[in-house]
Amino acid sequence: MPAAFHYEEIAMSQSTDTFRSAAPIRFAYWVPNVSGGLVISKIEQRTSWDLDYNRTLAQLAERNGFDYALSQIRFTAGYGAEYQHESVAFSHALLAATERLRVIAAVLPGPWHPAVLAKQIATIDHLTGGRIAVNIVSGWFKSEFTAIGEPWLEHDERYRRSEEFIRVLKGIWTRDDFTFLGDFYRFHSYSLKPKPLQRPHPEIFQGGSSRAARDMAARVSDWYFTNGNTVEGIKAQVDDIRAKAAQEGHTVKIGVNAFVIARDSEAEAQAVLAEIIDKADPEAVKAFGREVQQAGKASPEGEGNWAKSTFEDLVQYNDGFKTGLIGTPEQIAARILALKAVGVDLVLIGFLHFHEEVEYFGRRVLPLVREGEARGAAAAAA
Known part of the structure; x- marks a missing residue:
């Protein structure tokens, strides 16, 4: 089990520190x-993948200060994920059930x-x-790609394709008579009408921790998602x-x-974490580890997502325990x-x-976060 997080070592003095972003x-x-x-464990999870549960969840999240929801993409079963709703259609359903939430x-x-x-x-943008x-x-x-007959490219080639994909999306959404001659995609004087409502285009997120992922983000993406990590690692x-x-x-x-475990006491939160790990499905976690670590370690520098994840880290799909949001609300x-x-704009x-x-x-x-931000802003202004 991971060592207890020492929150007192990272809590900031709001009277002296300034934030990188005023937003x-x-x-x-x-x-x-x-x-x-969201964990590969046999612990009770009072959650459901069905539409009614998710509509209610989206409305709860909107009322409770969440800005975004991220729908997952899976094509095949594995590691406890027996059933999957397609992400684009499901996102549209959640948008139809809410007023401000971005999906x-x-x-x-x-x-x-x-x-x-x-x-x-573009169509969903107009409808919502x-x-x-x-x-x-x-x-x-990899098994998912091969199961549906899609070629599995080498690590950096997958990011080259994604970068072309993003450049093409931006081009289609912002230009008429769009032409693009790449290694993966080709377009000849293509015009999409109507274009999205959002200007210059809908936001584009991407993930990854490898050199290729970070370099792609630095060139073309609006947002970069990274797996869970320490404050120092994220910085x-x-x-x-x-x-x-x-x-x-570019910006x-x-x-x-x-992964957040917020409880009235630190001991209670840590007990929940211990139970999640104690009830982990060892075979499923190890199988997931083999699948994702070949992807992470396949980067030339061996620093991709999951390259250094332990068994305990892998119980939560994206190293969420590492970020340390486990304890009391104040912690x-x-x-x-x-x-x-250290520059984080969003917590997923x-x-x-x-x-x-x-x-x-x-x-x-x-x-408490908003109060802390206000104190930091006041200190910066002073």
Whole structure:
């Protein structure tokens, strides 16, 4: 089991520290449109992948201060995910059930052609008042690609394809008579009408921790998602990406994955973490580890997502325990403010019991974050 997090070591003095961004930190949640919850464990998870549960969850999240929801993309079963709803259609359903929440649909270059996705997203953008976004997933699940007859490219080639995919999306959404001659996609005087409502285009997210992923973000993406990590580890990534982006004349915002266990006492939160790990499904976790670590270690520098994840880390799909948002509301708020101080713009959160924990987070944690931000802003102004 991971060592207890020492929140007192990272809690900031709000009277002296300034934040890198004056904008409030944003919050997103993982949409459970895939069965099995967000941990590979036999612990009870009061969550469901069905539409009614997710409509209610989206409305709860909207009322409790969440800005975004991220729908997952899976084509085949594995590691407890027996059933999966398709991400773009499911995102549209959640947008139809809400008024302000923005929903990010995860998509895979390969199964999707950029012209098809560009048209899907443009239509949904008009139907929902400009609240749809996309997350370009370069691919980690080799067995899924081979099961549906899609070629499995080498690590850096997957990111080259994703970069072309993003450049094509931007071109289709912002230009008429769009022409593009790439290694993976070719367009000849193509015009999409109507174009999306959002200007210049719907937001484009991507993930990854490898050199190729970070360099792609620095060139073309609006947002970069990284797996869970320590404050120090995230700071190194933020500094690296922002320096590269500046060289490219580009700006990119940073999101980090986290699994939140907020309880009235630290002991209670740590007990929940211990139970999740104690009840982990060893065979499923190891199988997931073999699948994702070949993807992470396949990067030339061996630093991709999951390259250094332990068994305990892998129990939560995207290293969410590493971020350390486990404890009392005060401890978690301090940790979030520390993340903001090193340049994080958004925290993407998974929960054990989504309905009640989204509400608890909005009622008990988020107000403390906003109070801390206000103190920091006042100190900066002074």
